[in-house]
Amino acid sequence: MCFETSRSVTEQPLPFAGGVAVFCFEGFAMTLALEGSMRERQAFPKLLAKVLVGITFVYVLFGFCGYMAYGDETKDIITLNLPKNWSAIAIGLCVGLKFTFPIMVHPLNEIIEQKLKRNEWLQKHQYSNETGSVSKYVIFTTRTLLVVGLAAIASLVQGFGTFASLVGSTLCALISFVLPASYHLTLLGPSLNLWSKSVDVFIVTCGLLFAVYGTYNTICRSVKCKVILSKNEHSGNRKLLRRKRECTAVFT
Structure with a gap:
């Protein structure tokens, strides 16, 4: 694969990628159940930190290797690129x-x-x-x-990437950011200091903004792809044909 012909990273797909990234950590909602089943609960925070670092490293390495191998032809599910x-x-x-x-x-x-x-x-x-x-x-x-x-x-x-980004921007963002901080602020609000309250409010605000903008970006991306796919497939515009191939990958 030649990276000279690859596109550079822009800010437009970042919300879409952010939704997919949050979707990858949807299992974070299991932390309370796992902590409750541990014999030594005081060791759970260190264990959780190690697991998150390890999983993040594997995700980043796997994604990097996928794009190194297939570039712009990388599918939403990497196994679809395999024989x-x-x-x-x-x-x-x-x-x-x-x-x-x-x-x-x-x-x-x-x-x-x-x-x-x-x-x-x-x-x-x-x-x-x-x-x-x-x-x-x-x-x-x-x-x-x-x-x-x-x-x-x-x-x-139809399109796993679009579905993952939509779920990550809505449900997973609410479960991972908005709801935990809201519960913490509601249940322990009177006993929290100003700094702790500010952190909770900041997390809730960022989570809501991310959910709204990520959902809007994913829906606009899907609608734009459907419009492109509905145009004449025999167009001689090379840029339009390239975008058609990208949108076809989104819905397959």
Whole structure:
């Protein structure tokens, strides 16, 4: 690959890349559950810092190697650039999803099941001698529906990069920045000093600004790509053809 023909980094794609970067750390919401399950909770902050540094290094190195190898032809999912006959890659991804998916869905399952357990009808039929434990079958059904629903959403996503940036700019930004600082400020506000309150307000403000601008940038990028793809594909404009190829990669 020749980097002389590659485009330089500009400020326009940075919000899009920022949304994808936040999406990569969506598992940060698991920190409270992990801390609660640790035997020595006082060691959790150091462990968390080491893990974040290690994961960030792997992400940056992996992305750098991908662009070094494929340049502007790099797909949203780097495995799409690999030869199609590499079945080991597909098997490795399936194994990875098998072990990581239950961990990521566990907090959502806990919330749903806690609400179901407080349901009066389920409490009434939980230990029925005639029907057995109804609540157990209801919980299994909700878990199945959740997995099927998430699989359906994943299969309908056309452009993973655009979807990742949109989710990172909205849900992940709120979960990672806005909500934790808001809870900390609300619950411990009277006992916090001015500096701590200022930090919380700063994080909430930056998180909201990032969410709004990142979402706007991602939506505008998607709309612009659809407009470009709708134009005449036989145009002789080389710049337009190049942008069509880029937009095709966004929605594939």
